[in-house]
Amino acid sequence: MEPLIAVTAIFALALLAPQTSRLLAHRAGWLLSLLPFGLFAWMASLSPAVNADPPKWNQPWVPEIGLNLAFRLDGLALLFGLLITGIGGLVLVYAGEYMKGDPRAGRLLSFLLFFMGSMLGVVLADNLILLFVFWELTSVSSFLLIGFNSDEEGSRRGAIQALVVTGGGGLALLAGLVWMGQAAQTYEISNLPSLAGHPAYAGLFALVAIGCFTKSAQFPFHFWLPNAMKAPTPVSAYLHSATMVKAGVYLLARLSPTLGGTQIWEVTLTAVGGATMVVGGGLALIQYDLKRILAYTTVAALGTLVLALGIGGEKAAGAAMAFLLAHALYKGALFLVAGAVDHGTGTRDIRALSGLARQMPITGFAALLAGLSMLGVAPMGFLAKEMAFEAALSSPLAAVQAGALSLAAVAFAWVAFVVGWRIFRGTPSQPDAHEGSPGLWLGPMVLGLLGVGLGCAPAWLEGFVGSAAANSVMPDYQGHWSLWHGFNLALGLGVGCIVLGLVGARASERAVAWGAERKAVVGCERAYDAAIAGANRLAETFTSLVQSGRLRVYLQTTIGTTLVLLAAAMLRWTPDFPNRPFDVRPHEVLLLIAMLAGVIGAAHSKSRLSAVVILGVVGFGVALTYVLLGAPDLAMTQIAVEILTVILFVLTFIHLPKFQRASTLPTRLGDAAVATVFGAAMGFLCLVASEQRYGEPVSAYFVENSYPLAHGRNIVNVILVDFRGLDTMGEITVLALAGLGVVALWSAKRSGGGASTR
Amino acid sequence: MVWLLALAIGALYAGGLYMMLRKTMVKLLIGLAMIGNAANLLIFTSSGIVRSKAPLVPKGAKTVEPPFADPLTQALILTAIVIGFAVLAFALALVRRTYEAVGSGGLEDMTEE
Numbered sequence A: 001m002e003p004l005i006a007v008t009a010i011f012a013l014a015l016l017a018p019q020t021s022r023l024l025a026h027r028a029g030w031l032l033s034l035l036p037f038g039l040f041a042w043m044a045s046l047s048p049a050v051n052a053d054p055p056k057w058n059q060p061w062v063p064e065i066g067l068n069l070a071f072r073l074d075g076l077a078l079l080f081g082l083l084i085t086g087i088g089g090l091v092l093v094y095a096g097e098y099m100k101g102d103p104r105a106g107r108l109l110s111f112l113l114f115f116m117g118s119m120l121g122v123v124l125a126d127n128l129i130l131l132f133v134f135w136e137l138t139s140v141s142s143f144l145l146i147g148f149n150s151d152e153e154g155s156r157r158g159a160i161q162a163l164v165v166t167g168g169g170g171l172a173l174l175a176g177l178v179w180m181g182q183a184a185q186t187y188e189i190s191n192l193p194s195l196a197g198h199p200a201y202a203g204l205f206a207l208v209a210i211g212c213f214t215k216s217a218q219f220p221f222h223f224w225l226p227n228a229m230k231a232p233t234p235v236s237a238y239l240h241s242a243t244m245v246k247a248g249v250y251l252l253a254r255l256s257p258t259l260g261g262t263q264i265w266e267v268t269l270t271a272v273g274g275a276t277m278v279v280g281g282g283l284a285l286i287q288y289d290l291k292r293i294l295a296y297t298t299v300a301a302l303g304t305l306v307l308a309l310g311i312g313g314e315k316a317a318g319a320a321m322a323f324l325l326a327h328a329l330y331k332g333a334l335f336l337v338a339g340a341v342d343h344g345t346g347t348r349d350i351r352a353l354s355g356l357a358r359q360m361p362i363t364g365f366a367a368l369l370a371g372l373s374m375l376g377v378a379p380m381g382f383l384a385k386e387m388a389f390e391a392a393l394s395s396p397l398a399a400v401q402a403g404a405l406s407l408a409a410v411a412f413a414w415v416a417f418v419v420g421w422r423i424f425r426g427t428p429s430q431p432d433a434h435e436g437s438p439g440l441w442l443g444p445m446v447l448g449l450l451g452v453g454l455g456c457a458p459a460w461l462e463g464f465v466g467s468a469a470a471n472s473v474m475p476d477y478q479g480h481w482s483l484w485h486g487f488n489l490a491l492g493l494g495v496g497c498i499v500l501g502l503v504g505a506r507a508s509e510r511a512v513a514w515g516a517e518r519k520a521v522v523g524c525e526r527a528y529d530a531a532i533a534g535a536n537r538l539a540e541t542f543t544s545l546v547q548s549g550r551l552r553v554y555l556q557t558t559i560g561t562t563l564v565l566l567a568a569a570m571l572r573w574t575p576d577f578p579n580r581p582f583d584v585r586p587h588e589v590l591l592l593i594a595m596l597a598g599v600i601g602a603a604h605s606k607s608r609l610s611a612v613v614i615l616g617v618v619g620f621g622v623a624l625t626y627v628l629l630g631a632p633d634l635a636m637t638q639i640a641v642e643i644l645t646v647i648l649f650v651l652t653f654i655h656l657p658k659f660q661r662a663s664t665l666p667t668r669l670g671d672a673a674v675a676t677v678f679g680a681a682m683g684f685l686c687l688v689a690s691e692q693r694y695g696e697p698v699s700a701y702f703v704e705n706s707y708p709l710a711h712g713r714n715i716v717n718v719i720l721v722d723f724r725g726l727d728t729m730g731e732i733t734v735l736a737l738a739g740l741g742v743v744a745l746w747s748a749k750r751s752g753g754g755a756s757t758r
Numbered sequence B: 001m002v003w004l005l006a007l008a009i010g011a012l013y014a015g016g017l018y019m020m021l022r023k024t025m026v027k028l029l030i031g032l033a034m035i036g037n038a039a040n041l042l043i044f045t046s047s048g049i050v051r052s053k054a055p056l057v058p059k060g061a062k063t064v065e066p067p068f069a070d071p072l073t074q075a076l077i078l079t080a081i082v083i084g085f086a087v088l089a090f091a092l093a094l095v096r097r098t099y100e101a102v103g104s105g106g107l108e109d110m111t112e113e
Helices: A002-032 A034-045 A047-052 A075-098 A105-124 A128-146 A153-184 A201-215 A224-230 A233-242 A244-254 A263-284 A290-311 A314-345 A361-375 A379-393 A398-420 A438-456 A458-473 A489-517 A523-546 A551-570 A586-604 A608-628 A632-653 A665-690 A699-710 A715-723 A725-751 B002-020 B025-046 B071-102
Strands: A056-062 A067-072
Touching (some): A002 A034, A002 A056, A002 A075, A034 A075, A047 A075, A047 A458, A067 A128, A075 A105, A075 A233, A075 A244, A075 A314, A075 A458, A105 A128, A128 A244, A153 A201, A153 A224, A153 A523, A201 A244, A201 A263, A224 A233, A233 A244, A233 A314, A244 A290, A244 A458, A263 A290, A263 A398, A290 A314, A290 A379, A290 A398, A314 A361, A314 A398, A314 A438, A379 A398, A379 A438, A551 A665, A551 B002, A586 B002, A608 A632, A608 B002, A632 B071, A665 B002, A665 B025, A699 A715, A715 A725, A715 B071, B002 B025, B025 B071
């Protein structure tokens, strides 16, 4: 069960992180990163096995509902697992240095590890429900990390927004996954058949798609991602660019063999992915905050991945995997660069940044490498883009897909120029800018170098993980990765987009200035706000409607409901009791008259004492009834309780005012009418109930065994202390607790702090 | 006899509800006690009524000859009486304490507004 151990170990380390941080200060990240790097090495060593036959682990958990701790490491899981642990390790090192001197550093590291474990669980899980559990854990850790600076309004808002959007999508996803499990007759992901022809296909695809689209910030749910940038920068680099936001893409890729290949799939993914690319790419160009620029291009990149998965086919599967890797590397690097710039200069506003290369040469070099990859010039980025264009051009929806890809490519080139080049060139604008410690430039440098280096050996990379990953998306994947495909349309489009982007970037300043004037919230976010406000209003209206805070209203509602239900049940009954003999004896009639008089008297009494005395009379009447009907034990108990009750009432009265404020006559008459109807219904119920007999009474057992087994002649007593002794134990406990409560309430008065209670 | 019991139960429920709908906390508790009695009687009646034959095993016998009152309902009601008393005692203490804190025995003085 290595995957289970791995995930558990990360969670355990998350618990230890605060302590480690206290001991090692900003160097804690280096130590903590040993675990993810170790897991990285372990997974990398499994690459040959993954390519031959993906290893599986299975541990029954709740087998009755098909829930097992099932894990599987196939190509797709390996690719994600390496990104999660590799980038995760670098981010831990970075985060430790980034938070240097901040007492909350330990908490940040702890949350990051919590997320890492959850995300690793998502990609390794081979059971739909298990995957969902980890999926939700990533949403929770994302919430904690976005809201990390909990004293900032924007941070809290971003956190709640992300949780509401992804959590809401999660609900749809859960329904979709359960439905899928039912339709496929299995919850084991690796055993899922293709459901393309299943009658429930459209419904369950829609639910799963909503889950994936919200998680991966697809249009129209994209707005939460830029707002998630309130999180500390290492978090943005890790969760909101390289890994978590790709969970939706991961699940679409994972379920591609199950749900893919249909027209609904292709059209939906193309439309949503394409719209996301256009919206994300366009909005990225008019931002001035480095992180928001990167966030919007991340939205566009996620759209690209969804689009590629929508295209389907071998080329697209390979392209999606290559782009996923390339994007994780360059975007992770650029976010870390943004953090280092922020750290070194104190600002992320591109209008105020220039000439940083001289003051931050290493960071500048890393940014350049990452920028080249984003531009699509450096090998990894180039490879991914070429493959994507080729796949799009050979699909039936070529015009739409290649068009969207081109627009996104122009935006990427534009942003790559601004972020990877322009802010580092020219005359230095920030005199205090300085390079950070090694922990701050190691991450971006390693990711930047990998983005260039890996692309230089496409064949090796493909053999290591690429082919296996594409194979998970597209079984029997046969494609092959190479840098040079000759002079073709894809190459031409790629070059054209780069040129357009670089030319367009000259207008960047004007675009940013134009965007800065438009503070208005985007349409989708406005809809979200309206929905939240509407939900609040609905809750308020509903609460004020049903929660009046007046006992009368609650009572009337309860009684009214009871009456309606009673009536519904009893009116279908043909009563038999009218035929029963009217068998009464004089003393019984006298008893009844006494009780009726008592009830009416209590209702009428003006004095407290008389009301209580009358209550006592009624109680004694009930006790006498028990005597007449063969229940001496009940009678004795009732009498004891009645005496105590009257005493307690009187003791309480000493401290209470007299009855006041009688209700008006109409109110009293109305109440009396309601009460009479209720009483009549209950009397009727009594008559009906007394003639109903279903099966044999269970008391026969007690009667038969009371003496032989329990050696008691009083059957009621034997039931109480023997057969149902535990019930009596509970009863005594209730009595003892009530007694304690009474004592506490009575003695509270002596301590005298009464006036403040409200 | 069942006719009389039905009348008594109906009257206790009606009286109890009427008292609970009043504005005073003490009346609320009196009503609660009445409804408790009514419920006990209702359960008692629904198990069938037998005049003056308690479920007691006579000396020398191993079991009791029918007809006799159902012992199980009696055991249940006995528990209910005791618990009802516990609730009432606690409620009374609460009323007293509330009066000290709020300075009024009226129910509607305790709602916010």
